[in-house]
Amino acid sequence: MFSLEHITNSIQQWLYSTFNPTMALILECTIVMLLAIGLFAVLGLVLVLMERKVAARMQIRLGPNRVGPRGMLQTAADTLKLMMKEGLTPNGADKFLFNLAPFIVMIAAMLILAPIAFAKGFQIWDINIGVLYVSAVSSVSVIGILMAGWASNNKYSLLGAMRSGAQIVSYELSAGLSIISIVVLAGSLQISDIIASQQTGWWLFRGHIPAVIAFVIFIIAVTAETNRAPFDLAEAESELTAGFHTEYSGMKFALFFLAEYINIFIVCAIGATLFLGGWMPLHIGHWEGFNHIMDYIPSSVWFLGKTFFLIFLIMWFRWTFPRLRVDQLLSLEWKYLLPISMFNLLLITLIAIMGWHF
């Protein structure tokens, strides 16, 4: 069976047999770094195109279809345009913070990539507190957004950053509680352990209704955390023009834009890992033949398929719902999602202790 694990293992063996251990480690780091940056570039291009195609499909129009075959090079052309644009810095802005902010958002997005398992045995860093690491680092990006809003010296940006701060800090709680409920079921914080615990079935199906509730809350919370419609109050095009990135142009804007899509990918990857079994193929009980066929599909395809399905869900929300108001957004979190997910966590703990899950 095709697996990326063999490739990574053979590369590692070759490196360690050819170079001394320090040199091999440095080379490995370089390769991983290049791969991560390459993945970012590709993800940015693919997701932006996907969003535009999905939006077009929902809005009864064609979407990009002129540049390249079926418009596939449209995002590459857009990137080129953004790179050639002048990156303006407003006169009244705090220049250091203004220019630093997009990089903080981008670096935070890059860091979360580390513990994600893209395929069987294809993971940058299988840290033993993987899930905790992810929720910790993902909150860093709010600093970048606040920084951008404040340093722009623009009232719209400030309002956008203020909203974003309140929003991300609030929804972090529900997202965290949903993640914890799966940690309770799996009994580990390590991503590879969580995936391994779903060998016989995904937690979404095995954890009864509480797991489904946790999944729904997780999807709502991460939509809010990534500032996507219907929770895009930080950008709120019709209210705050573009919110925290009103003053950004050129490549600095592109970094925010890219970070948004990378963040969507990451939260969907986490969701796929926790609830849908990551790279684990779909197995149903004792249907040996069916399970065997499912095993033939490469694990990377399973992972990317699940992730892109969740991404599609989030894009679907964006092109369907109107935006919430800022007080409704916060009351949704504090009055509904948080109490529900706390109670839900208790239920899941009970299920885990009593061993009621499948």
Added chain:
Amino acid sequence: MYRETQIINSGHTILSAGGDLGGAADGGELVINVGPQHPATHGVLHLVITLQGETIQKIEPHLGYIHRSIEKMCESLSYRQFIYVTSRMDYLSAHINNHACALCVEKGLQLEIPPRARVIRVLMDELTRIASHELWWGAMAMDLGAFTPFFYAFRERETINDIMEETCGARLTMNYMVPGGVMYDIHPNFQKRVKDFIQLFNNKIDEYDDLVTGNIIFQNRTKGVGVLTKEDAISFGCTGPVGRGSGVPCDIRKLYPYEVYDKVSFDEIIETGGDSYARYLVRIKEMRQSIRIVEQLIDNIPDGEFQAKTKAVLKLPKGEFYSRVETARGELGVYIVSEGGTTPYRIKFRSPGFSNLSALDHISRGSKIGDLMAIMGTLDLVIPDIDR
């Protein structure tokens, strides 16, 4: 002069649109400029908003960015010509504006309009009203952050524009009215295409309700937002869907029927909520009523002339003439003072948008910025109509 004083009094920061944090007034208030270039104002409206956090303390509309002195221009145009300038006031109900002017001139000339022309005028009025409400529906949803309805609305609106194009030769500012009737007879395809449109629209209007009206987020965003009481609606002079959303029966088509409106059956939609949701419902239901009017008339266009015989040069007798119609946004009044010459001595338009805008400050105080978009969306402001 008034504007200059205002700007100096509130500090120089008003001029830099959203640009300077130094504009914070006393007591932690933040003065923010929405417009003249802003996605939610749908035109060059400039609102100076005083905020406390996200709560609106005061809104001060600054007008004049698109003032073209249409009323003054009309004074140097003949009675045939000035009608078409008014297409550029409320460009979304251009045909209805022209209708108001034509009615006023006809009142002065005491012209008898052929029945065929009357019916064609009303048909075009109602199609224009539907097109205008369609655009409003899409733009309103977009203000609230939902982009997709805009495209759905335009799908149907395009059909109306195509019908207009075929008969009038233009899609938006049709210039189809002349004193005494309409400029050309309807296109041979007109009836068939309108019937096709009725069928299409009846299928699609329920889709609008499914997509937006029933949406829980949408209802939360609009219910109880920007409440305009009946008394306030009357004292601000709000007409059209804004007035009717507050329970004021103000449909000119019912109160002072013109053309054939007294012969067709349709309901005046009145909601008593007074909030954004009520104004929204009025417009949605009005589209169904307009379709009802079109359905009644489309098979009953009488034969005969489409234009009354008029002289080449029109001269109104000395005196004052006033006519009013119901546009998509409310009551449009046209007031002509004639000295007996070939051009009007003085013209005044009573535009619905101006009165409706005047209620904005009153109903938005204490709301959030997000509410302002819902309120402005349901007031359905068309800036060239306000500024003229």
